[in-house]
Amino acid sequence: MGTADIHIHSLYSYDATTTVKAVLKQAADAGLDVIAITDHDEIRGSLEARALAPKYGLEAIPAVEVSTKDGHLLALFVEELPPPGLPLVETLLRIGQLGGIAVAPHPFNPLPASLSMEVVVHALTQPGAKEILRGIETYNMSTQAFDRLAQKLSIYLPLAKTASSDAHVYWAIGAGRTEFEGATAKDLKKAIENNTTVPIPYEGDFSAKEILGWVRRMALRRFGYASDSTSAATPVDTQKIDLERVKMMVQKRRRKE
Ligand SMILES: [Zn+2]
Numbered sequence: 506m507g508t509a510d511i512h513i514h515s516l517y518s519y520d521a522t523t524t525v526k527a528v529l530k531q532a533a534d535a536g537l538d539v540i541a542i543t544d545h546d547e548i549r550g551s552l553e554a555r556a557l558a559p560k561y562g563l564e565a566i567p568a569v570e571v572s573t574k575d576g577h578l579l580a581l582f583v584e585e586l587p588p589p590g591l592p593l594v595e596t597l598l599r600i601g602q603l604g605g606i607a608v609a610p611h612p613f614n615p616l617p618a619s620l621s622m623e624v625v626v627h628a629l630t631q632p633g634a635k636e637i638l639r640g641i642e643t644y645n646m647s648t649q650a651f652d653r654l655a656q657k658l659s660i661y662l663p664l665a666k667t668a669s670s671d672a673h674v675y676w677a678i679g680a681g682r683t684e685f686e687g688a689t690a691k692d693l694k695k696a697i698e699n700n701t702t703v704p705i706p707y708e709g710d711f712s713a714k715e716i717l718g719w720v721r722r723m724a725l726r727r728f729g730y731a732s733d734s735t736s737a738a739t740p741v742d743t744q745k746i747d748l749e750r751v752k753m754m755v756q757k758r759r760r761k762e
């Protein structure tokens with residue numbers, strides 16, 4: 506069986522603090538075979554990860570967490586960014602054109618960025634869209650307090666079940682993983698399409714759970730702190746890094762909005 510964490514944020518997300526290299530280093534140490542960096546409406550981190558991943562002994566899928574009009578959506582196996590702000594069905598059609606598939610992250614909960622049951626069920630009746638929406642996150646380490654409903658309702662949906670960390674800090678990577686037959690990204694895609702994945706929730710407890718709080722993450726970013734690792738051999742270290750680089754990423758995002 507292979508193990509994947511297909512919902513991870515890097516420094517390319519406005520609310521995360523991990524460089525791409527540090528994501529890869531931590532993923533390798535956590536024993537993952539396949540990862541997806543899914544930054545908010547930003548694909549560059551995942552493309553960088555794909556190029557660097559073999560050095561770390563793993564595979565990285567090109568991917569992004571798209572902000573659709575109806576809530577967040579993980580687009581996997583896409584080389585280009587699907588435009589944010591479109592309704593779910595239109596976004597799914599776009600992901601299909603790009604050759605990708607989609608997973609509904611942290612669904613059916615009261616958080617503002619989550620897809621509702623109605624929207625998901627509607628998409629599953631739409632030709633062209635239903636073939637692209639193939640998975641549902643039944644465990645998300647970062648929103649686990651709300652996961653029970655997704656777990657219950659997913660029984661009735663024809664979707665592969667996944668577990669992810671939704672890590673915004675490096676040490677959470679792999680805390681939530683999806684098992685699949687095989688070991689490669691191609692095997693994972695097949696398992697999601699065939700609905701044979703097994704979600705493995707994280708059983709432990711984080712003593713510093715509050716670090717996941719949005720305010721803290723933004724503060725870390727604002728003061729130029731990030732978790733970096735320069736190579737597969739060096740440890741992951743949270744340190745002050747090039748503040749200009751962090752600022753540039755945030756500005757680029759603001760320009761887009
Ligand atoms: Zn999200």
Ligand SMILES: [Zn+2]
Nearest residue numbers: 512514570671
């Ligand atoms: Zn996320």
